[in-house]
Amino acid sequence: MQNAPPQLAKYPMIILHSSPNLLFIEHVRCLMEENGFHCQIRHRELFGSIALESETWPQLLLTDPENEAEARARLQEILSADPGKDSGKEWTCFNCRERIEGQFTECWNCGYSRR
Numbered sequence: 353m354q355n356a357p358p359q360l361a362k363y364p365m366i367i368l369h370s371s372p373n374l375l376f377i378e379h380v381r382c383l384m385e386e387n388g389f390h391c392q393i394r395h396r397e398l399f400g401s402i403a404l405e406s407e408t409w410p411q412l413l414l415t416d417p418e419n420e421a422e423a424r425a426r427l428q429e430i431l432s433a434d435p436g437k438d439s440g441k442e443w444t445c446f447n448c449r450e451r452i453e454g455q456f457t458e459c460w461n462c463g464y465s466r467r
């Protein structure tokens with residue numbers, strides 16, 4: 353019997369969250385790892401490609417399905433506590449008219465704050 357390497361889990365990994373913003377997913381992954389949940393990011397390599405369908409967004413995967421309930425609960429806490437949470441809707445910068453993804457509260461172009 354050979355043990356499969358950890359990255360080749362025999363169970364399908366659970367998609368905890370996805371976002372068109374890779375930095376946001378990386379941020380959430382760090383927080384989850386700090387809480388003891390091992391996660392991977394899928395579709396990292398697709399980030400920045402033209403396709404923006406939600407299926408191709410970077411995904412945060414939980415590598416240990418046994419912890420799914422706990423991980424989802426913790427994720428909800430993280431998402432609701434984070435002021436940069438994935439609120440979804442794009443918005444248009446009042447100052448420079450740049451289109452900004454929903455999880456950002458400041459314009460990356462000119463620094464205007466939505467709040």
Ligand SMILES: [Zn+2]
Pocket residue numbers: 445446447448449450459460461462463464
């Ligand atoms: Zn702006």
